Amino acid sequence: MTARRPLIAGNWKMNGLRADGLALAGELAKRMKAKGKAPFEMLVCPPATLIREVAQTVAGSGVLVGGEDCHAKASGAHTGDISAAMLADAGCTHVIVGHSERRTDHGESDATVKAKAAAALGNGLVAVVCIGETEAERDAGKTLEVNARQVAGSVPDGATAANLVIAYEPVWAIGTGRTPTAPEVQEVHAFIRKELAAKIGAAEAAGVRILYGGSMKPGNAKELLALADVDGGLIGGASLVADDFWAIAQSCP
Ligand code: 13P
Numbered sequence: 001m002t003a004r005r006p007l008i009a010g011n012w013k014m015n016g017l018r019a020d021g022l023a024l025a026g027e028l029a030k031r032m033k034a035k036g037k038a039p040f041e042m043l044v045c046p047p048a049t050l051i052r053e054v055a056q057t058v059a060g061s062g063v064l065v066g067g068e069d070c071h072a073k074a075s076g077a078h079t080g081d082i083s084a085a086m087l088a089d090a091g092c093t094h095v096i097v098g099h100s101e102r103r104t105d106h107g108e109s110d111a112t113v114k115a116k117a118a119a120a121l122g123n124g125l126v127a128v129v130c131i132g133e134t135e136a137e138r139d140a141g142k143t144l145e146v147n148a149r150q151v152a153g154s155v156p157d158g159a160t161a162a163n164l165v166i167a168y169e170p171v172w173a174i175g176t177g178r179t180p181t182a183p184e185v186q187e188v189h190a191f192i193r194k195e196l197a198a199k200i201g202a203a204e205a206a207g208v209r210i211l212y213g214g215s216m217k218p219g220n221a222k223e224l225l226a227l228a229d230v231d232g233g234l235i236g237g238a239s240l241v242a243d244d245f246w247a248i249a250q251s252c253p
Pocket of ligand 1: 011099169173174175176177213214215216234235236237238
C-alpha cells in the first residue's frame with residue numbers, strides 16, 4: 001500500500017478573534033516543535049483576518065496554514081472574496097474548497113468548487129476538496145451516488161496525490177456529535193478512492209489523503225483514524241481547543 005502521511009486539519013470556520021486565534025496557533029506550534037518529527041502533518045485553517053499572523057506565529061514549527069475558501073478568479077471586481085494567490089501570499093500552503101457550509105450558504109455547485117480547486121492548484125496550493133451526503137440522501141440510500149457525483153464534478157484536472165486532499169464530511173455529522181459507524185466510514189472512503197482512480201489514475205489515487213470530517217473528537221479519533229482509507233481528519237469544533245486537537249493528532253496510527 002502507498003504510504004500516506006496522516007493530515008490533521010483544523011477548520012476554524014468563523015471563529016476566533018486575534019487573541020484567542022494566536023494563542024491557539026502558538027500552543028500548537030509549541031507542541032509540534034517539542035515533538036520534533038511528527039508522524040502526521042498538522043494544518044490550521046483560520047478565518048482570513050488571522051491568516052497572516054497565524055502563519056507568522058507557527059513559522060518553523062511544522063504547523064501548516066490554509067484558507068477556508070478562495071475565489072476561482074485571479075483578481076477583479078469580487079467584493080469580499082479572496083483569491084488563491086492572496087492566500088499563498090499571506091502564508092498559506094492549503095485551501096479548503098467546497099465545504100458543505102459554502103455549498104449551502106453560498107449556493108456553490110460542483111462546477112464552482114472545481115473552478116476554485118483549479119485556482120488553488122494554479123497557485124501552488126493544495127486543494128482540500130470537501131464532499132459528503134446530506135441526511136436525506138443517506139436515508140434514501142444515495143450516499144455512494146452523491147459522493148461519486150461530487151468527486152466527478154469537484155476534482156479539477158491536473159489533480160495529483162501531492163496537490164489534492166479529499167475531505168469526506170457527511171453533512172449530518174457536522175457539528176452534531178453524530179458520526180457514521182467505522183465500517184460505514186471505511187466503505188465510503190474506499191469508494192471515494194475508487195472513484196478518484198477512475199478520474200486521476202490508480203497510482204495517484206492511491207496516494208491522495210482522504211480525510212474524515214464531522215464530529216471527530218478525542219474520543220472517536222483513534223477508531224476513525226485507524227481505518228485503512230482514512231488518512232486524517234478535518235476537524236471543526238474540536239480544532240478550537242488545543243488539548244482536543246492535539247489529542248486527535250496523537251491518535252494517528
Ligand atoms: P465539526 O468537527 O465541528 O463537526 O465540523 C466538521 C467540519 O465541518 C470541518 O470542516
